[in-house]
Amino acid sequence: MKRKAVACAIFLLFLVLLSGCKEHPDDIKKNQKEELLLWSYYETEAQKEGLDKLVDGFNKSQEKYHIAWEYVPMLDFIKKLSLALSSDSLPDLILVDNPEMESLVKSGLLEDITDQLQSRIFVDNYYQEVWNSVEYNGRYYGVPFCCKNTVVIYNKQMFREAKVTIPVTWDQFKKAAAQLTKDGEQPCYGFVMSAFGGEQGAFQFMPWMLAAGITGENLTDERSIQAFELMESLLEDHCMLHDCINWSQNDITRIFVERKAAMIENGSWALPEIEASGIDYGMFSFPAYVTQGVMAGGEDLAVIQGKNVDGAIAFMDYYNQEEVMEQISEIMWNIPPKKELAKAYGKKNKDMEVFVSQMEGSISRTSIPRWKEVSSALSEGLYQMFGNGYSAKEAWQEYIDKIGK
Numbered sequence: 001m002k003r004k005a006v007a008c009a010i011f012l013l014f015l016v017l018l019s020g021c022k023e024h025p026d027d028i029k030k031n032q033k034e035e036l037l038l039w040s041y042y043e044t045e046a047q048k049e050g051l052d053k054l055v056d057g058f059n060k061s062q063e064k065y066h067i068a069w070e071y072v073p074m075l076d077f078i079k080k081l082s083l084a085l086s087s088d089s090l091p092d093l094i095l096v097d098n099p100e101m102e103s104l105v106k107s108g109l110l111e112d113i114t115d116q117l118q119s120r121i122f123v124d125n126y127y128q129e130v131w132n133s134v135e136y137n138g139r140y141y142g143v144p145f146c147c148k149n150t151v152v153i154y155n156k157q158m159f160r161e162a163k164v165t166i167p168v169t170w171d172q173f174k175k176a177a178a179q180l181t182k183d184g185e186q187p188c189y190g191f192v193m194s195a196f197g198g199e200q201g202a203f204q205f206m207p208w209m210l211a212a213g214i215t216g217e218n219l220t221d222e223r224s225i226q227a228f229e230l231m232e233s234l235l236e237d238h239c240m241l242h243d244c245i246n247w248s249q250n251d252i253t254r255i256f257v258e259r260k261a262a263m264i265e266n267g268s269w270a271l272p273e274i275e276a277s278g279i280d281y282g283m284f285s286f287p288a289y290v291t292q293g294v295m296a297g298g299e300d301l302a303v304i305q306g307k308n309v310d311g312a313i314a315f316m317d318y319y320n321q322e323e324v325m326e327q328i329s330e331i332m333w334n335i336p337p338k339k340e341l342a343k344a345y346g347k348k349n350k351d352m353e354v355f356v357s358q359m360e361g362s363i364s365r366t367s368i369p370r371w372k373e374v375s376s377a378l379s380e381g382l383y384q385m386f387g388n389g390y391s392a393k394e395a396w397q398e399y400i401d402k403i404g405k
Helices: 002-021 025-032 045-061 074-087 098-106 114-118 128-134 156-162 170-180 199-211 222-236 242-246 249-257 268-277 309-320 322-332 339-348 350-359 371-388 392-403
Strands: 034-040 065-071 093-097 142-148 150-155 263-267 281-284 295-303
Touching (some): 034 045, 034 074, 034 309, 045 268, 045 309, 045 322, 065 309, 074 093, 074 098, 098 295, 150 156, 150 199, 150 268, 150 350, 156 281, 199 295, 199 371, 242 371, 249 268, 263 268, 295 309, 322 339, 339 350, 371 392
Parallel strands (some): 034 065, 034 093
Antiparallel strands (some): 093 295, 142 295, 150 281
16 A cells, blocks of 8 residues: 555656646747847847847747847957857847948958848938948948937036026037036036047047037048047036046946036937936037037947848848837937938927937948047047046147048
8 A cells, every 4th residue: 555655656746747847838939939149239228128128029020030139248249249250159130339330241240131121121211321331332231220429418407506508609618517517525517428438439529529620531630629629628627527538428327317417428328317317407419619510320230141131131120110110219219210200209209309300410430431440549539638638739649640540
């Protein structure tokens, strides 16, 4: 009798284990799908939420593919792609900063998807400057994912207390920054921007260069020194910190939220955190010197050569639906890359209106010849000014010497 009881217990345990090994129907369905991987350096909560929403929506929209996304830090993005190439662990798609596209195409890393896109994409729907970033020698290597530019974001309460009005010229801007600067135990700086090395600092400084009257074709124009002199003036008047060299664009948002700066330069990606802080904020376009400068950026979706091209195109098709593109742009606080969609979006979302309105007159980094070299030269000039105390003339000469090589 005892042996029989033991045998029954073992049999029951076997049945329990067997039932536990059975896959859930949803898992079986998922495992039958072709797996795709997307790499992105998006790191804000809004950006992550938007990507989660996008991949989840795509996965539920069809039965053939299942996509996941993986975070790769922006500073390590290209390096990790190179390492992944040698180890055969590349993703299927990348969401990449658009100035990187040309070098990635030249390296042979990206798939030529011209034939697939010609039957799916109407190029004239896109901002021309944005579309140019995915085209090389008449061939297409990706699709624009979003557009971005920067404005001056300001604390309305601080403006009211200091009796400052929105500046429209550089002289007015310098005066406003001085009036808004406070010393003491809780100092507040009139203006803060990112002078961080690489793309971020160059992207934030370039609008001031453009406002001085230079163009993408005339980057060594002597008028460019005016932008360096503006920064020198703000630093000398203690309206801006030398520490800006250590701060990324996300750090700048934190400085503003902590009420340590009355004005910052930043993009729409900063707005969710600022809005959550409860600060009464506003935005305005850059004050003009010779003209108003607007620098456009953004990301592109591209397919890695030799990976699952059909699956990647299916994912692009899903995102290309205007209702999807608008929904994801709204979550991420991005500008849609399609002109008419962006204009309609700006009218519905007042916080995005200034960013959308600036797109028409903007200059894209990808339209500037030798942008990677320009970015490096600007970074070096800013480093010498903010980090080593160079004068505007010395920092400008550092930039000129490097870009002239």
